[in-house]
Amino acid sequence: LLRVARLMEQLQGNASAVSVSEVPGKPHWWPGVVDDDEMQAFIDAHLYQERPPTPGRFALRGTNPATLGSRAGLRMLQLAVPFQ
Numbered sequence: 001l002l003r004v005a006r007l008m009e010q011l012q013g014n015a016s017a018v019s020v021s022e023v024p025g026k027p028h029w030w031p032g033v034v035d036d037d038e039m040q041a042f043i044d045a046h047l048y049q050e051r052p053p054t055p056g057r058f059a060l061r062g063t064n065p066a067t068l069g070s071r072a073g074l075r076m077l078q079l080a081v082p083f084q
Contacts, residue, residue, distance in 0.1 A: 005018040021038050033039070054072040062068045063083055065076040
């Protein structure tokens with residue numbers, strides 16, 4: 001984890017781009033891991049941030065829905081016309 005954090009800091013060119021928090025004596029995941037103040041601040045900062053408005057009209061295009069991400073909370077499940 002620390003190696004990945006250092007790599008991200010180098011790629012970003014920013015020594016504070018990544019923050020790693022460890023709790024001594026605890027495994028990687030345990031009940032309540034996301035309930036502490038540091039995790040709650042991270043969640044609040046990223047989950048509840050202002051987002052740009054969704055356009056009234058847009059199109060999702062691609063050749064393979066499995067390789068596409070989402071837009072405005074929508075995800076393509078299948079193509080109307082295969083390969084078009």
